[in-house]
Amino acid sequence: MTGTDPYEILGVSREATPDEIKSAYRRMARKHHPDVNRDDPNAEERFKEIGQAYAVLSDPEKRAHYDRFGTMEGADQPFTGGDVRFGDLFDMFFGGATRTSPTGPVEGDDIRVEATLKLEDVLEGVERTIEYRRYASCKVCDGSGAEGGSKPTRCPTCQGTGMVSAIRNTFIGSVRTTTTCTKCGGHGTFIEKPCSACRGHGLQEERTSTTIRIPPGVESGQTMHVGGHGHDGPRGGPPGDLYVVLRVQDHPRFERRGKDLATHLELSMVQAALGDQVEFEGLDSTLELEVPPGTQNGDVFTVRGAGLPPLHGGPRGVLRLRASVRIPKNLNDEQRRILIEFAKASGEEAPRHESLGGLLGGLFKKKK
Ligand SMILES: [Zn+2]
Ligand SMILES: [Zn+2]
Structure with missing residues (x-):
């Protein structure tokens, strides 16, 4: 035990769920309770460490702080401070809810x-x-x-049963309560000479x-x-x-939905209008695609078998390619002239600023 890493102290992985942390804490605290380890002068210190580790890992904020900075914020607080609720302690020593057969x-x-x-x-x-x-x-x-070859001896307090019962006088009469034996922590056995390695x-x-x-x-x-x-x-x-x-x-190019994949297919305005045969890098192979003339921005092409395999066998899913048509930017004079020609040939009037002599002439002109 290093005494610094709360995950190590509780013996849980960094991904442990709150429930796993709670049950690890109960197990460790039960095992290291100073009453159970009267002969071990370090028991109290260790028990305190366990409490501090739990205080950090049971609090989402403190746990996130530790994960980020590697320090135990507030670890100098005493064990009884703040985060360890009475209910936890009570369960731990008297409930024994997680332990149905304590001595097995x-x-x-x-x-x-x-x-x-x-x-x-x-x-x-x-x-x-x-x-x-x-x-x-x-x-x-x-x-x-x-x-060294010694054997755990039967716990004298509980006679090896791991449980002790007592009669308590309460306002509703005398009640018989059965609790986990604190001498042996419910194990039913007692180690006189603990192994020095563990x-x-x-x-x-x-x-x-x-x-x-x-x-x-x-x-x-x-x-x-x-x-x-x-x-x-x-x-x-x-x-x-x-x-x-x-x-x-996540993949930089493909979006996944179950066994299907989706991505964009970039096309030039001319490719979209005239159609083309294009090559496309799929997840594991190069695909040949026939883009039909008149393809619109947002049109979706489906390639069967280019998705992912299903978990329990069967054909692969589809790859959906959504056409993304690039509109050219920063046209040169030649390109602009041809597009105006194109507009005329389509029976479309040239854009107004073009017919009025260029972009700047037309931009802020008021409509009469
Ligand atoms: Zn006992
Ligand atoms: Zn050992």
């Missing part, structure tokens, strides 16, 4: 990472090696959290990578599920899963 092996947390691809990658699909950090079972203590967590952070095959046709926001590649479970619990959230980058 607990499944490791899921990990969520992002993979960015180019639009071209969507055509054939792509192989990606995802690098990420995960908590792996400690190799020194084999995940038990106990030092400080009794049973888990150690490692960098790892896994290679996935992203199929053709994927869209932004779709998630690939890689079973068993998440964090290892504490104390030998099964690992969680890895979720890879896909982001397909």
Whole structure:
């Protein structure tokens, strides 16, 4: 634990959702609560760190600040300051809502990472090696959290059940309450000599990578599920899963709608009027296009099979080309003369300023 990166302190990825952060915080706070770790002189400091990390990551503004500047704004505030609500603490120690069988092996947390691809990658699909950090079972203590071959002993407070009950006298009479055992944090076992490599967590952070095959046709926001590649479970619990959230980058030329693509086809005024045979660079090949005479600005040509493949197989979508007719600018005398000729030949009067002797002569003339 570095003590500076709140993501690292809570053991979550930078893309973790608020719910993932909350559950990581509860898990860590439960594990590192000073009451549970009475023998560890650093426990209180670590518990404070966890609280500060959560205060930063649970507040969208503070989290955005950290993501941008890499500093924990307000991290010097004490753990109880402001952002950690009483409800969270109460749930954490007395609710145990996320834990139905406290003493059984607990499944490791899921990990969520992002993979960015180019639009071209969507055509054939792509192989990606995802690098990420995960908590792996400690190799020194084999995940038990106990030092040098010693075994965790049964918790004397709860007799290994992980729960303690008490009778409380309240205004509605005496009520029997069952709460998570604070001595063992609900594990039912108690580590007398914590493993020095993992400080009794049973888990150690490692960098790892896994290679996935992203199929053709994927869209932004779709998630690939890689079973068993998440964090290892504490104390030998099964690992969680890895979720890879896909982001397909925008393309500078093509707009995507599902499996169809759209873009502009630039034509000169003459090409549009007379028609032409043009070559066009599609996403993965050069296309030959027959532009008919009399093409209007905004006309759409559809090229079948030049779009993207659908996710579950089948023919590729279409590419729609919207004609964008360029009107010439800064005409020279020759071009201007020909256009006036053209207007006359079309039975159209030449524009007024042209017939009155040039642009400047006509622009501000008042109509009589
Ligand atoms: Zn260990
Ligand atoms: Zn206990």
